[in-house]
Amino acid sequence: MSSQIQSKLSFLPLKEIKKSLQAIDSDTIIFITDSNLWDLYRDKINLELIETDKKVIRWIAPAGELCKTFGEYEKCIEYIIGQGVHRNAHLVAMGGGALSDFAGLIAATLLRGINWSIISTSLLAMVDASIGGKVAINSKFGKNLIGNFHLPQNVWIDSQMLSTLPKVEVTSGLGEIVKYAFLSKEVYSFIENKVDLGLVIKECASFKQLVVEEDLLESKKRKILNFGHTFGHAFERIYDLSHGVAVAWGIYYMFKLFDEDQLLETFAKVTKLLKVNEQLQSPPWEHKGLDVDLALDYVGKDKKVSDNKSIDLVLIDTIGVPRITKMAIDDLKCKMINLT
Ligand SMILES: NC(=O)c1ccc[n+]([C@@H]2O[C@H](COP(=O)([O-])OP(=O)(O)OC[C@H]3O[C@@H](n4cnc5c(N)ncnc54)[C@H](O)[C@@H]3O)[C@@H](O)[C@H]2O)c1
Structure with missing residues (x-):
């Protein structure tokens, strides 16, 4: 280290x-x-x-x-x-x-x-x-x-x-920027005001830098950066998506699971402003279905699991205000089944 x-x-x-x-x-x-x-x-x-x-x-x-x-x-x-x-x-x-x-x-x-x-x-x-x-x-x-x-x-x-970056990779990067739009008021406001991408990049990078400065080893605050990744990593594997697109779907899925209608509207707004709404039109599980056990298997092997029975989830109260909550994997499974 x-x-x-x-x-x-x-x-x-x-x-x-x-x-x-x-x-x-x-x-x-x-x-x-x-x-x-x-x-x-x-x-x-x-x-x-x-x-x-x-x-x-x-x-x-x-x-x-x-x-x-x-x-x-x-x-x-x-x-x-x-x-x-x-x-x-x-x-x-x-x-x-x-x-x-x-x-x-x-x-x-x-x-x-x-x-x-x-x-x-x-x-x-x-x-x-x-x-x-x-x-x-x-x-x-x-x-x-x-x-x-x-x-x-x-x-x-x-x-x-x-x-020189291929378009599909640009889309992947924009998917990760969607995460920062929910974690940081400044990034959200830059996107809302359509400022130059170079400035958005600086703001996201500086935001992450500050979080890491506070908690390098991810014992506390750094966990917020996993927002969208719990399911994002699972979707990346199951549907063979690029990392950023999988993270964007991971965010959307969390909002669906927790009935966050207002945040779903913001998700639609942000993806439109970033011009990735077309690539994020319909969730992959709508055509291909979602095998809840398989998804949970990936979630279980991910590093956000703090013990064998529960998981740290990152939720958003409002833009710029993330919250970490521990949830029993059995309860998460029930929520997922109810959504399918
Ligand atoms: N360490 C961390 O904190 C962290 C955080 C998020 C993601 N990741 C990891 O990052 C990876 C995804 O990142 P990525 O998409 O940047 O990975 P990548 O390195 O695979 O780059 C994507 C593709 O773009 C090409 N490429 C990169 N820059 C280019 C350029 N300027 N011009 C032309 N082609 C270019 C690469 O050759 C590659 O084919 C995943 O493995 C993920 O797990 C790590």
């Missing part, structure tokens, strides 16, 4: 990021990116980023969730060790949330943990995944079950990089 108390969050173009990277007090950079970003940004990476007199160990991981496996973890970490590293080497992860989860676990475990930084490239990572130091790979039993808390020293965000 990182002993550092906070990451430095900076919004900079790639060229400026290079200066910060050069200034890192280490003679060795371990640079990890994914195959998509390498294909798109190879020249920029070589010329604008890691053209340096430091020793550079480079690793290109498979894009997306495919990198978050034991096999990829082993290949990557053994390669780095084989290249010769010391504990003052600094790892730089350039990519979306899957890539930084993966590379962060390498940083957390290599030689018992080395310092690292993230260049965050997807919308979802800019507003959420790159902040807060949660690093993980997946288990065959569920997502992110093998991991640690290891704060990066720097999170660098160049929102220009979103110009």
